[in-house]
Amino acid sequence: MDQTIKPAGFRLRVLAHLNEWMLQMLPHTLFWLYISNSQTLNLFVYNLILYLIIWLLPSILLTTLVYYPWTTIHLQGNLGKLITGLKVTDQNNKPLTYKRSLFRHTIGYAFSSILFSLGFLSIIKDPQKLGWHDKAVGSKVSVTANRWPLALIVLLLLFILNGFLVSSSFNNFLNGPLINEISSLMSTPVTPEDQSELDPILLEN
């Protein structure tokens, strides 16, 4: 094993994970902002289902089956890891295969998260800084460049951006017409006449 390659410790890996998480949250929070601008309950439900179909459900599959394996094979790490200056390889410093990468991100992570994420916490004590998922697939995470200050700044910016989008979504929801419609729906029964008024709004969309 190449001794000059420095294994990435727990803190760097958490930083990379948070960056990745914040990056992946961005399209979601943008969608939430869009949904929160819905003017009627019909439109809200319509947009919510649209969000499920266009983004939420496909992203779960695509992230697991395409994004993680592809970035791990070709870039040797997802965007969060690249920003933090980390790379994922096998024990011989070669890129992981598709099967191993997929295994690492699905069963490997599930394995490490057993019993209060003990497998992730084991990185702290392990001499080679390997988590259970690394040991299970024969992978390791190494430092390629000392980019943690950049990663920290990116994380902060992403945190602010996501926070702003989430709070704007809440504001839109709480101060828009939607909350009134929901509260009036809870207090008064809706008649078929009300429904006939609601339907054209949806048809316009």
Added chain:
Amino acid sequence: MTIPYSHHIIRKEATTIENNQPDWTIGHLYEKSWEIVKKNKVLWIFGMAAAWFGGSQYNFSNSSSDSLDKLPKMFKDTPSSSQEVTQVLGAATDSIAQTFQAIFSSIPAYFYFLLGLEILALVIFGIIIALIGNAWSQGSLIQAIQAALDNKKPTIQDASEKAFLSIKPLIWLQIVPSLIMAIALIVLFAVLIVGIVATSGVLKIIFIILTIIGVFLSIYGVLMLTLAQIWAPRVAILDQKGGKDSLTRGYRLTRKKFWSMVLLGLINTILSGIVIGLPLIIMVGFLLGGAFSLNANLSLGIFLLLFGGLLFLVFLLGYLLLSGILTAFKASIWTIAYNSIKGKYGSNN
């Protein structure tokens, strides 16, 4: 230099054949299994993984999480949630339900089609991942146990690397035999029931007799398959055989060791019941005692309730660890038993 356990087994096999002694004694299996599980914490980890991924196994095999299988049934037995909510909230809910019904009916139909398709894809993906996870965790656990039996230090790396080679046959064993058995039983009973309904007189009586025989045969078949499925994964993992070959060898061993296996399985079941059930009984005792003594002695009642609640919390937190140790222990028992009969009774052919 220490001699690997499998060498002891071979020597012991020879002695066994000469002396006409049993292949295993339950006391020896339990003692040896406890020794290696106590010594190798990595077995706990794989035991937890096997319990986590393999919710569909039972005491005659590796996992102890059979109680999880009962959850869907429990939900099935409860009344429909929407039905109950409507009954409780009455007319006000009706108008809300009507509004939402109108909203959902105005959504284009292809939205639901796409949504259904995506959910189906996710479910299929989840099932595939669960099958692989189950096969891998089972393979890793048995490989780690074998390493410990050979006086080597089991590691996650070694066990996992070896387990990757057995994933395909293990998945085959998880799906194909049960599927074939289910299809065969469905076809058999469909034919028999049609025979009973469509015929009359002597022919009807013959069909009824055949159905009774069919019931006994299917019970025997399911039992044999269940027991053969204990050896088959060990053949696939430790001897690197394919799924079909492993099942055939597992079946041969089962035919020879049927009653010994049933006995060992029953004792394992009792052990699991004690390990998991006893803490539960104690907790329930404290909680019930607390509830009943509230009227007579308030402070004692509150103390017992709090203590019972605390025990419950500890049990919840420690449940996975406990089930992991238990799974590893039971898997060790069967693996040691397998080592003691490996190569015998025509299982090599």
